[in-house]
Amino acid sequence: MQNNKNYGVLLANLGTPQAPTAAEVKRFLSEFLHDQRVVDMSRWLWCPILHGIILPLRSPKVAKLYQSIWMDEGSPLMVYSKRQQQGLQQALNIPVEMGMTYGEPSLLSGVQKLQQQGVDSIIVLPLYPQYSGTTSAAVFDGVAKAMKQVDVVPDLSFVRDYHDHPLYIQALADKVRQSWQENGQGDLLVCSYHGIPKRYADNGDIYPQHCEQTTRLLAAELGLAPEKVLMTYQSRFGREEWLQPYTDKTLQALPGQGVKKLDILCPAFSVDCLETLEEISEQNCEIFLHAGGETFHYIECLNDSAAHIAMMASLVRERL
Incomplete structure (x- = not known):
């Protein structure tokens, strides 16, 4: 455990629009639904449907739904994710950053923030208990893409799933x-x-x-x-x-x-x-x-409950 200063955790989740507006929802859905892990149709067929029909029709409707659940501090997913990040960092006493597969903060920004704190060994924890190519693998793709943009690739450990932990x-x-x-x-x-x-x-x-x-x-x-x-x-x-x-x-x-x-x-x-x-x-x-x-x-979901933070800490400690 004496090498803790070199370890860091990247907490990964799907992401959320920055604001409950049609424009921000459209921006988020466009990035999300462009991922071939999520929609595997051929691009020449899918892109006209996405940009011509789905995004113009769905974005205003989904924005209204977001408005009905928006919290004072922002999107619930982001609010709880930040609390999870803070709780896990406190429990482990090593750097913990968030990264979203779509939207902000990006997976790349999470990796860069960890490296700025001297981290050279990153444990990637996607917050998807059950593995799916549409979620967990999309995080892996995103981290791999982020690695192309950093000068020094860190040592990486990837928590694939924890459905039976x-x-x-x-x-x-x-x-x-x-x-x-x-x-x-x-x-x-x-x-x-x-x-x-x-x-x-x-x-x-x-x-x-x-x-x-x-x-x-x-x-x-x-x-x-x-x-x-x-x-x-x-x-x-x-x-x-x-x-x-x-x-x-x-x-x-x-x-x-x-x-x-x-x-x-x-x-x-x-x-x-x-x-x-x-x-x-x-x-x-x-x-x-x-x-x-x-x-x-x-x-309600496990969110930032003490039991959830303890479980995440256990998953990380198993890889330290």
Whole structure:
């Protein structure tokens, strides 16, 4: 541990618009949806659709959604990410910087800030518990691209995933238990994961297996029978088939199957963001209640909780 001064951590996440405006959302979505890890269509076919239809139509709509969740300090994803960075730096007592795959602060700026502090060995921690080519691999690509722009390439260690890490499962379970203590236990616990096109999984992406393993381990930690836990996928985009069952369709059907009290959490998200605070906590809550549900409890992400910071610190210490 005497070489700690040379170590640093790059906390990586997806990113967020700089402001809840159509222009900033358009700028962010353009960078995000240009990544072939995210959308693998041929560029000559995709780019006209993206710039001619999707960005002009979606940007103002998405900006309004961001406005509904924006915090005083900024975008929730950025606010919680900064708190995570500060908490982890305090826990480890080594430099920790943030880098976003899309938008600011960039992965390159994170690497440069670490090197300016004398760091020559960087542990890259993408905050995606379950591996997917659309997320974790996109961070790897971004770091590799950043390396082309630095004079001295640092020693690198990359945390690919932590979907089954005991401290991660424990932290999720603690969040669920806390909700049960405050609100009572629902009829069913739904684990809603961000979806990916089914074709990606068919072509070998291991993401669904990781999601299934996380759900199994969480259910075991909570002592829940299999019929008391359900796994779904949210946030689909476009017309092709994505991983199923879909969260919105499932929540629409559950009240008719006797599920009136629902607990839902999003284990794939390390911080609360548009997909959790607006899509799940607002849109899907409305779907469930409108279909005859009685109580809907969204269980917040791990965010900057002490258990989450301790888990991140453990992941880093394993590589020091």
